[in-house]
Amino acid sequence: GCNPLAETGRSKLQNQRAVLNQQILRAVRMRAGAENLLRATTNNKVREQVLLELSFVNSDLQILKEELEGLNISVEVYQNAEETFSIPLVPLGLKETKDVDFTLPLKDFILEHYSQDSSEYEDEIADLMDLRQACRTPSRDEAGIEMLISYFLQLGYVENRFFPPTRHIGVLFTWYDSFTGVPVCQQNLLLEKASVLFNVGALYTQIGTRCNRQTRAGLENAVDAFQKAAGVLSYLKETFTHTPSYDMSPAMLSVLVKMMLAQARECVFEQIGLSGIRNEFFTLVKMTQEVAKVGEVYMLLNTAMNQEPVKENIPYSWSKLAQIKSDHYKALAHYFIATILCDHELQPGDDEDEQEKALSQLCDYVPEGLMVLAVLKDKVQRKQLGKAHLRRALVHHEEALRVSGLCKKLRNIEVLQEVLTAAHKRSLLKYAQQETEDDFLSLIQAPEILPKTEHKIEAIAPQFSKVKVKDFFHKLGPLSVFSAKQRWTAPRTICFLPEAGELGFSLKGGSPVQVYCLDPLCFAASAGLKEGDYIVSLGGVDCKWLGVNEVLEKLKSVGKQPIELEVISCQDTAASLHSKSATYSMGMQKTYSLICLAMDEDKIDQSKKAPLKLPFLSWGTKNRQKAASTLCLPSAVAGSSQTKKKLSPFTLLNTESSLY
Numbered sequence: 001g002c003n004p005l006a007e008t009g010r011s012k013l014q015n016q017r018a019v020l021n022q023q024i025l026r027a028v029r030m031r032a033g034a035e036n037l038l039r040a041t042t043n044n045k046v047r048e049q050v051l052l053e054l055s056f057v058n059s060d061l062q063i064l065k066e067e068l069e070g071l072n073i074s075v076e077v078y079q080n081a082e083e084t085f086s087i088p089l090v091p092l093g094l095k096e097t098k099d100v101d102f103t104l105p106l107k108d109f110i111l112e113h114y115s116q117d118s119s120e121y122e123d124e125i126a127d128l129m130d131l132r133q134a135c136r137t138p139s140r141d142e143a144g145i146e147m148l149i150s151y152f153l154q155l156g157y158v159e160n161r162f163f164p165p166t167r168h169i170g171v172l173f174t175w176y177d178s179f180t181g182v183p184v185c186q187q188n189l190l191l192e193k194a195s196v197l198f199n200v201g202a203l204y205t206q207i208g209t210r211c212n213r214q215t216r217a218g219l220e221n222a223v224d225a226f227q228k229a230a231g232v233l234s235y236l237k238e239t240f241t242h243t244p245s246y247d248m249s250p251a252m253l254s255v256l257v258k259m260m261l262a263q264a265r266e267c268v269f270e271q272i273g274l275s276g277i278r279n280e281f282f283t284l285v286k287m288t289q290e291v292a293k294v295g296e297v298y299m300l301l302n303t304a305m306n307q308e309p310v311k312e313n314i315p316y317s318w319s320k321l322a323q324i325k326s327d328h329y330k331a332l333a334h335y336f337i338a339t340i341l342c343d344h345e346l347q348p349g350d351d352e353d354e355q356e357k358a359l360s361q362l363c364d365y366v367p368e369g370l371m372v373l374a375v376l377k378d379k380v381q382r383k384q385l386g387k388a389h390l391r392r393a394l395v396h397h398e399e400a401l402r403v404s405g406l407c408k409k410l411r412n413i414e415v416l417q418e419v420l421t422a423a424h425k426r427s428l429l430k431y432a433q434q435e436t437e438d439d440f441l442s443l444i445q446a447p448e449i450l451p452k453t454e455h456k457i458e459a460i461a462p463q464f465s466k467v468k469v470k471d472f473f474h475k476l477g478p479l480s481v482f483s484a485k486q487r488w489t490a491p492r493t494i495c496f497l498p499e500a501g502e503l504g505f506s507l508k509g510g511s512p513v514q515v516y517c518l519d520p521l522c523f524a525a526s527a528g529l530k531e532g533d534y535i536v537s538l539g540g541v542d543c544k545w546l547g548v549n550e551v552l553e554k555l556k557s558v559g560k561q562p563i564e565l566e567v568i569s570c571q572d573t574a575a576s577l578h579s580k581s582a583t584y585s586m587g588m589q590k591t592y593s594l595i596c597l598a599m600d601e602d603k604i605d606q607s608k609k610a611p612l613k614l615p616f617l618s619w620g621t622k623n624r625q626k627a628a629s630t631l632c633l634p635s636a637v638a639g640s641s642q643t644k645k646k647l648s649p650f651t652l653l654n655t656e657s658s659l660y
Contacts, residue, residue, distance in 0.1 A: 018096050018176075020064060020067055020068050020181055021096055021176040021181045021183065023064055024061065024064050024065075024068070024180070024181035024182060025181075025182075025183055027057055027060050027061045027064060028061070028182060030053075030057050031054065031057045031058070031061065034050050034053050034054050034057060035054070037050050038050045038051070038054070064181065065180065065181070068179070068180070068181050085415065085418070085419060085422075086213050086270065086415070086419065087266075087325060087328070087415070087416055087419050088209070088413060088415060088416060089208065089209040089222075089263050089266070089267075090205075090209070090259065090263070090318060090321065091202070091205040091206040091208070091209045092178065092198075092201065092202035092205045092206070092229075092256070093178055093202060094136075094138075094178075094199050094202050094203070095175050095176060095177075095178050095195050095198055095199055095202070095247070096136075096175070096176045097136065097173070097174060097175045097176070097195065098174040098183075099133070100129070100132065100171060100172070100173060101129070102125050102128055102129055102171060103122075103125055103129075104170075105162075105169045105170045105171050106118075106121070106125050106162055106169075107119075107121065107122075107125070108169075109162050109169055109484075110476075113164075113484065113487075114476055114482065115488075115490045115491055115568075116476070120475070121473065121475070124472040124473055124475075127472050128154065128158065128472055131147075131150070131151050131154065132151060134147060135147060135148055135151045135196065135199070138199070138203055140203065140206050140207055140210060141207065142207075144203055145200060145203055145204065145207075146467055148196055148199055148200045148203065149200060149462070149464060149467045150467050150469050151196055152193060152196045152197060152200070152464075153464060153467060153469040154469055154471075154472060155189060155192060155193050155196065156193075157469075157471040157472070157473065157479065158189070158472075158473075159189045159193075159484075160479055160483045160484060160485075161471075161473050161476060161479070161482075161483060161484060162484055163189050163484055164484040164485060165484075165485065168187040168188075169187075170187070171187060171189075172185055172186070172187055173185070173186055173187070173188070173189070173191050173192045173195075175191060175192075175195040175245065177245050177246050177247050178198070178202070178247040179246060179247050179252075179313045179314065179315065180246055180247075180313055182246075184244050184245045186244065190240060190243075191243065191244070191245075193240070194236060194240040194243045194245075194248055195245075195248070197232060197235070197236045197239075197240070198233070198236060198247065198248055200232050200462070201229045201230075201232035201233040201236065201256075201260075202229075204225045204226070204228045204229035204232060205225070205226065205229045205260060207221075207225045208221075208222045208223075208225030208226045208229065208263065208264075208267075209222075211225065213267065213270055214274075215274075216271060216274055219267050219268075219270055219271040219274065220271065222263075222264075222267045223264045223267045223268055223271070223457070224460070226260045226261070226263045226264035226267065227260070227261070227264050227457065227458065227459060227460040228460045228462070229260045230257045230260040230261050230264070230458075230459035230460070231459040231460040231461045231462055232462050233253050233256050233257050233260065233459075234253070234257050234459045234461075235461060235462055236248065236253060237250050237253035237254065237257070246313045247313070249309075251307075251309055251310050252310055252313065252314070254304070255301070255304045255305055255310050255314065257459060258297075258300065258301045258304055259301055259318075259322070260459075261297065261457055261458070261459065262294075262297040262298050262301045262322070262325075264457050265293065265294050265297050265453075265457050266294050266298075266325070266329075268290075268453075268455045268457060269290050269291055269293075269294050269329075272286075272287065272290055272455075273287065279339065279343060281340060281344050281355060281358070282354075282358060284336050284337075284339055284340045284344075285340065285358045285359070285362060286454075287336050288333050288336040288337050288340070288362055288449060289362065289449075289450070289451060289452035289453065290452075290453055290454075290455075291329050291332045291333045291336065292329070292330070292333040292449040292450065292451040292452070293451035293452065293453040294325075294329040295325075295326050295327075295328075295329035295330035295332075295333060295451070296326075296451045298322050298323075298325040298326035298329065299326040299330075301322045301326075302319055302322040302323045302326055305318065305319040305322060306319055316407070317407055317409040317410055320403055320404075320406075320407045320410060321410060323400075323403055324400045324403050324404050324410070324416075324420070325400075327396040327397070327399045327400040327403070328396070328397070328400045328419075328420060328423065330396045330449075331392075331393040331394075331395075331396035331397045331400065331423065331424075331427065332393075332423065333449045334389040334390070334392040334393035334396065334446060334449065335389075335390070335393045335423075335426070335427050335430065337362055337363075337386075337389050337449060338386040338387070338389035338390045338393065338430065339386075339430070340359070340386075341382045341383070341385050341386030341389065342382065342383055342386035342387075342430070342434060345379060345382070352376065355376055356376060359376065361450065361452070362449055362450060363447040363448065363449060363450060364447055364448050364449075364450055365447050366447070367385070367388075367444040367445065367446075367447065370385065370444070383434055384444065385444065385446070386434070387431065387434050388444050388445065388446035389446040390427060390430055390431040390434070391431070391446065392446040393427045394424070394427050394428065394431065397420070397423060397424040397427055398424065400420050401420050401421070401424060404416060404417065404420060475542075476544075477511075477512060477536070477544035477545070478510070478511045478512065478544065478545065481512060481534065482544070486570065487570070487571040488534075488568040488569060488570055488571055489568055489569045489571060490568075491536060491537070491566045491567065491568050492528060492566070492567055492568070492569075493564065493565070493566055494524060494527045494528055494529050494563075494564070494565040494566075494567055495527060495562055495563070495564050495565075496522075496523040496524045496526070496527040496529075496562065496563055497523055497560075497562050497563070498523070498558075498560070498563065499522060499523055501560075502522075503522070503524065503555065503563075504518065504519040504521075504522025504523065504524050504525065505517060505518040505519065505522065505524055505525075505529065507535075507548045507551060507552065508548065509548070510547060510548075511544060511545045511546060511547055512534045512535055512536055512543065512544045512545075512546070513534070513535050513543075513546065513547065513548050513551045514532060514533070514534055514535075515529060515530070515531060515532065515533045515534075515535065515567070516531060516532065518530070518531045524563075529565070529567065530567075530569055532569065532570065533567040533568065533569050534567060534568050534569075534570070535551060535565055535566070535567055536566050536567065536568055537565065537566035538551065538554050538555070538563075538564075538565055538566075539554070539558070539563075539564055540564070541554075
């Protein structure tokens, strides 16, 4: 990864994001404590004081959220350093996380589950932790993408090796929401995998915004990056459907995919007009349809951003920027068709049918009293209809300028204001150049322009197979056998002397080899060898990765000497689920309250008496076994006659589903 202490613009933004995340966490905890006190107290004086404190905390949280939104709209930092005259593109910020120490949980699991000396795997565990740390500051290029994907694929190995489906091993992952700054804490590795994938998509967006949009190659790279970002986010939405984080909810990811494809479409239009737009009839027709398509996709994006539940968490300036771009590109479409009508007259050598067909396909209808062919032939009608389109263009330009002026964050982006102002002045100048005489045709309304494109833009699915990764814990053995789902006996040592050169058993399988057709009267069976045992060591040499032929060769090479094998027997994988699970996450939608998602408890015998005195938070062994997070929930209320479902004072919701 990059140097985390480097004073680049992007690293400064990420550092500010990390600081804001911590401030939001403290404020959310204060809010939760105040709400609990408000529910618990009956003293009016205390209630008044708590309500006053809550109002201050709410104000503080609102300010922090606005600061976080300011970081999300700091688009200038991510743009190309070259002088450009283009509307900025919006990247996604990387999700922040806390350090995770895999050392003790993985070493304990290796010793307990695999019955191996865990000290031999210290280097592998350190490599895993170093890779995770590097992924917090990836470089903004293909090397950074490859590193994030390699960690994501490595997590697949780690999940199969160390995370059994029946219990947690004590590794707590904490990731901060990219939009709200609220942390989500879980012992589920899926949160880690989903967050890494989100950062892959976010990094693609940063690469796309960094491309030089003044060159054809730069625009092609930008289109490719945004399509890949859309593909990763779409894959994330389809694969991880219950992520307890607002920025990775299906609704939010759908909007982000639309935004990436809209920005790719915008870059395609810039690529078409990069070499200049010739003032020629059919060229302008093509440009009109393409730019109308850009305006349409941004209009749909703006609509999606203003739907529940996305509206509460999407940065306000993003939705306004989508609205501005929709109006801006619609204005350009009307400007282009006005140029067609005002600057091009039907010449004797022109193909009337082709021009009539092209012009009729541009609009959804022809104004009443006009015919397309008549408009082409009549200079007055052409100019009047052209002026009507210019008036529509001016309306859209003025709306874009008005919206950008109302949004404080967008008002401060100089290049955006320059582009909008220049386009508005160009349309004003074009309108002023037309003849001023008016007649009844000046009252006609310009029709809407039908979008059409020859360039297909779609999400590009991630190609994980292109990144080659080696399992850090390869020494544990083939993953198909030596995984967290399988359980075996501890390795047993079998010493026997072959009888007349015969082993008394056969071998089958791949790696590791398995004993079958065991003669129950042979020396190996007498020494303790069983049908179906896996051979993991031969003569003190590890042979988990050896095939049947290789193991047989080693057995033959022993000759008449005693053979020493280490074998393991597969056990029944009886479910040993932890009885209770209490994961917690923190939500900040509307009220920014601390939310603890409590799992449903097993029913308890009503006749069982509750303990008389229990602390508010119990850190005892019994509760630790019942909790999936580091926060243990009280198991009973003192003095209650009936045992109820255990709820934390922080619990506002009781549901098994994830909160979005």
